[in-house]
Amino acid sequence: MRARVLYTKHLTKKRKTWSDGYVEISPQRLATLSDEDGRTLGTARLSPSENWSEDTEDINSFEGYLVNIDELEASAAHRGRRPGNPTHAPQSAAATQ
Numbered sequence: 631m632r633a634r635v636l637y638t639k640h641l642t643k644k645r646k647t648w649s650d651g652y653v654e655i656s657p658q659r660l661a662t663l664s665d666e667d668g669r670t671l672g673t674a675r676l677s678p679s680e681n682w683s684e685d686t687e688d689i690n691s692f693e694g695y696l697v698n699i700d701e702l703e704a705s706a707a708h709r710g711r712r713p714g715n716p717t718h719a720p721q722s723a724a725a726t727q
Contacts, residue, residue, distance in 0.1 A: 631655045633682065634701040637663060637671070641696055653697065655682075663692045671695060 632655075636648040651671070655661045659676040674691035682689070682699055689697040 631682075632703045633699050634703065635663070635697050635699055637692075637695050637697045639695060641694075646696070648698075650700075653699070661691060663695060663697060 633653045635651050635653050637651050638646045638648050640646040649665065651663060651665045653661050653663050655676065659678070659680075661674045661676050663671045663673070665671055672692040672695055674693075676691065680691070682702075684699055684702055687698045689699070691697070
């Protein structure tokens with residue numbers, strides 16, 4: 631799973647400055663926080679009870695960062711596909727001639 635997030639280092643500051651980034655969660659439930667340029671800022675092991683959605687705010691799993699989920703993204707394997715449809719449609723005989 632991949633999510634667009636807003637993150638900040640300002641944990642106790644009243645007026646926080648937020649930055650855009652991404653969180654990727656592996657099948658082993660290892661979450662990696664990255665900035666927009668792809669630099670890794672932190673990692674965290676998620677417990678089985680932690681389930682994130684677009685409504686999840688103030689995630690403290692990453693040491694030194696506060697994270698809010700902005701948008702969940704579909705995985706690359708499923709992006710642009712519909713259930714039950716093949717990834718490559720067979721060409722008709724007329725199209726190949």
